[in-house]
Amino acid sequence: MRSDVGGKLRLSILDHTPVSSGSTLGEAFWHSTRLAELAEQVGYERYWVAEHHNMPWLASSSPAVLVAHVAARTTRLRVGSGGIMLPNYAPLAVVEQFGMLEELHPGRIDLGLGRSSGGDQIASHALRRTDQDYAPLLAELLAFFRGEFPEGHPYDSVTAVPGQGTMPNIWLLGSGTYSAQLAGAIGLPFGHGGHFAAANNVAAVEAYRQSFRPSPALQKPYAIVSVGVICAETDEIAERHHHAAYVSTVRNLSGTPGPLLSPDEVKTGPQGPWSVAQEQYVTELFSSHIVGSPSTVKTGLQALAQRTGADEIMIATIMHGYQDRLRSYELIADACLPRNSEQVGNTSTDSTSTAGFVGELRNR
Amino acid sequence: MKYRLEATRVTADADAEMVVPHSLDVTCKTTTLPATAQSLAVSVLDLVATRAGEAPGSAIARSVELAWQVEQLGYKRYWVAEHHAIQGLACSATPVLIGHIAAATKTIRVGSGGVMLPNHAPLLVAEQFGTLEAIYPGRIDLGLGRAPGGDLQTMRALRRGLAQDGDDFPSLIEELRTYLGPERPGQVVKAVPGQNSNVPITVLGSSGFSAQLAATLGLPFAFAAHLAPDHLHSAARLYRERFRPSHALREPYLFIAVQVIAAETDAAARRLFTTPQQRFLRAIRGESAELLPPADSMESLWHDGERTAVENRLHAAIVGSDATVQAGLERLASDAHADEVIVLTEAYEHSDRIDSYRRVARIAARILAPTGEAYAE
Numbered sequence: 205m206r207s208d209v210g211g212k213l214r215l216s217i218l219d220h221t222p223v224s225s226g227s228t229l230g231e232a233f234w235h236s237t238r239l240a241e242l243a244e245q246v247g248y249e250r251y252w253v254a255e256h257h258n259m260p261w262l263a264s265s266s267p268a269v270l271v272a273h274v275a276a277r278t279t280r281l282r283v284g285s286g287g288i289m290l291p292n293y294a295p296l297a298v299v300e301q302f303g304m305l306e307e308l309h310p311g312r313i314d315l316g317l318g319r320s321s322g323g324d325q326i327a328s329h330a331l332r333r334t335d336q337d338y339a340p341l342l343a344e345l346l347a348f349f350r351g352e353f354p355e356g357h358p359y360d361s362v363t364a365v366p367g368q369g370t371m372p373n374i375w376l377l378g379s380g381t382y383s384a385q386l387a388g389a390i391g392l393p394f395g396h397g398g399h400f401a402a403a404n405n406v407a408a409v410e411a412y413r414q415s416f417r418p419s420p421a422l423q424k425p426y427a428i429v430s431v432g433v434i435c436a437e438t439d440e441i442a443e444r445h446h447h448a449a450y451v452s453t454v455r456n457l458s459g460t461p462g463p464l465l466s467p468d469e470v471k472t473g474p475q476g477p478w479s480v481a482q483e484q485y486v487t488e489l490f491s492s493h494i495v496g497s498p499s500t501v502k503t504g505l506q507a508l509a510q511r512t513g514a515d516e517i518m519i520a521t522i523m524h525g526y527q528d529r530l531r532s533y534e535l536i537a538d539a540c541l542p543r544n545s546e547q548v549g550n551t552s553t554d555s556t557s558t559a560g561f562v563g564e565l566r567n568r
Numbered sequence: 569m570k571y572r573l574e575a576t577r578v579t580a581d582a583d584a585e586m587v588v589p590h591s592l593d594v595t596c597k598t599t600t601l602p603a604t605a606q607s608l609a610v611s612v613l614d615l616v617a618t619r620a621g622e623a624p625g626s627a628i629a630r631s632v633e634l635a636w637q638v639e640q641l642g643y644k645r646y647w648v649a650e651h652h653a654i655q656g657l658a659c660s661a662t663p664v665l666i667g668h669i670a671a672a673t674k675t676i677r678v679g680s681g682g683v684m685l686p687n688h689a690p691l692l693v694a695e696q697f698g699t700l701e702a703i704y705p706g707r708i709d710l711g712l713g714r715a716p717g718g719d720l721q722t723m724r725a726l727r728r729g730l731a732q733d734g735d736d737f738p739s740l741i742e743e744l745r746t747y748l749g750p751e752r753p754g755q756v757v758k759a760v761p762g763q764n765s766n767v768p769i770t771v772l773g774s775s776g777f778s779a780q781l782a783a784t785l786g787l788p789f790a791f792a793a794h795l796a797p798d799h800l801h802s803a804a805r806l807y808r809e810r811f812r813p814s815h816a817l818r819e820p821y822l823f824i825a826v827q828v829i830a831a832e833t834d835a836a837a838r839r840l841f842t843t844p845q846q847r848f849l850r851a852i853r854g855e856s857a858e859l860l861p862p863a864d865s866m867e868s869l870w871h872d873g874e875r876t877a878v879e880n881r882l883h884a885a886i887v888g889s890d891a892t893v894q895a896g897l898e899r900l901a902s903d904a905h906a907d908e909v910i911v912l913t914e915a916y917e918h919s920d921r922i923d924s925y926r927r928v929a930r931i932a933a934r935i936l937a938p939t940g941e942a943y944a945e
Binding site for chain 1: 623624625628652653654655656657658660661663664665667668671672687688689690691692695696698699700702703705718719721722724725726727756757758759760761762
């Protein structure tokens with residue numbers, strides 16, 4: 205059931221809702237719904253929104269609200285968080301949000317959970333982020349969904365409404381081996397953030413598979429690896445976009461953040477001075493991206509799947525220009541996804557290749 | 569465009585004292601709220617109550633249908649409440665509900681009635697409502713309250729400070745307004761989205777404390793007469809007396825939330841009213857808050873003490889035929905100077921609920937709202 209079996213890639217989308225120069229946040233959100241519609245049409249497995257704070261080039265700070273927005277405008281696509289940064293919230297609040305989403309869109313919601321903050325230290329403070337350990341927070345979240353607090357526990361009288369009994373599919377997300385092993389140990393599917401921690405791609409998936417123990421939620425391990433991708437008609441055009449994204453990111457991390465710059469703006473705009481450390485960091489970050497024409501990207505994605513043994517590759521495309529970004533996902537789908545009419549025309553989630561997997565997950 | 573409020577100590581009816589935060593910079597876009605000669609504005613408050621055994625999703629589907637209906641009927645806003653861990657009320661994740669309802673409607677304002685601010689980090693609230701406002705520009709309201717919206721254990725589960733009794737509400741509002749207003753020089757943490765979205769804020773309350781807070785900040789005030797009818801007139805008076813104009817609002821704007829059930833006859837409406845009566849009765853007994861079908865009589869259901877408690881809680885309710893409801897709404901508009909009535913209708917049958925909202929829309933159109941001059945007295 206790996207994504208490279210038979211040369212077929214299983215692909216999904218991670219949306220950071222990037223904000224382009226010259227456009228509004230509202231446009232960014234409405235673009236996200238267009239992207240989700242495309243995802244549904246062309247057979248992406250799922251569509252997740254990220255959580256970031258205090259970053260003017262990324263608008264996805266409220267994943268639950270954004271999931272509601274996107275799910276209301278699609279009909280069968282799986283929609284979820286990639287992820288909710290659990291220590292930023294009271295577990296009960298997350299259970300209520302995603303319990304409600306699962307009530308509204310039964311069988312379509314994924315709740316991906318991470319433990320980083322999605323922002324800087326000051327933003328974390330403003331979020332009232334807890335310093336409580338992650339595992340107990342996760343246990344609390346699961347107990348609210350399942351209504352399984354032991355008798356005498358302070359919360360055994362607290363029922364999540366909605367939430368208790370309406371659990372979406374839970375995923376643990378990580379960038380090292382901690383969450384990988386935790387996900388494996390409790391038999392949950394796992395997502396590795398390869399779009400920012402590519403160096404750990406292989407180690408994380410391996411740690412997950414090695415620690416995996418079947419659970420009622422999941423019989424066999426299932427791992428996603430994410431990757432930064434920019435695809436365009438030619439390698440040259442894609443590289444041009446990638447360079448603009450690179451310059452924007454260096455600038456954003458060097459203390460003068462703003463919306464993403466277009467390739468033309470990068471040519472004419474200020475060239476720094478940027479911090480050398482930030483430049484080195486971004487250079488390394490961007491070196492893991494897969495950039496190029498559809499055939500270049502297809503080769504890169506297949507190699508990534510092969511190398512990591514991931515069941516699914518999740519594509520994060522952070523670039524200027526909504527049309528160009530939409531086009532990037534479209535070109536990848538054309539090149540990599542079986543786009544026959546049955547699949548496009550089908551109205552049931554069961555038509556997706558993960559039907560068995562989804563069935564396993566939902567069997568609770 | 570900027571106001572500066574220096575530290576102000578305000579004393580309410582001896583029991584409530586509050587300190588408005590030091591040097592509160594208030595910069596807001598002017599909200600145009602109607603205040604002069606026209607029909608009484610009406611809006612909807614929804615607690616998304618489920619019937620016994622009903623799944624939350626089904627109750628939410630009825631709410632979406634209702635929102636669509638009242639939009640056609642000319643209601644101004646559709647507000648959803650925040651309650652936690654109460655069996656029978658499916659309104660815990662307020663921003664998610666607002667997004668869902670806004671997606672299903674076109675023009676009606678959708679908002680919170682309200683977000684219980686001490687339960688949340690102000691930055692998160694700013695980001696959530698900033699996201700909604702970016703998606704639905706000009707349609708989002710942010711009503712803020714300070715109650716827990718649940719019991720003690722639920723507060724703990726929400727990580728709400730247990731020592732907290734709502735006294736930090738003013739400073740939380742100030743923090744929130746920092747994230748919703750224009751970026752300040754040197755501001756390190758920004759709400760993306762949210763910053764400079766100027767989502768209109770309304771202070772909700774059921775006491776003199778919140779009335780004075782709203783007045784001091786120059787914000788609209790929504791009084792929960794469906795919960796605390798006894799304090800309605802004193803809170804309304806305090807609000808108008810202490811009101812200080814701000815850039816958000818030049819004149820006081822008072823919302824009154826009240827239970828209204830209109831039907832063909834007084835008797836028919838009173839029968840429908842047994843649904844909220846039973847819900848309050850069950851709440852007093854610590855039972856679930858689910859909606860029950862109307863009862864022919866309450867006499868066999870409550871004993872005298874319970875009856876008194878329920879009636880005390882619900883005595884502001886306006887229940888009856890069109891004529892009765894019109895008289896009640898007129899009284900609310902004239903006696904308490906309500907600029908806008910937020911109508912809560914907890915009928916069991918969806919058709920009865922919609923029929924009541926339809927009647928109230930027609931009645932409100934016949935009632936002239938109090939004019940701006942009336943406030944100046």
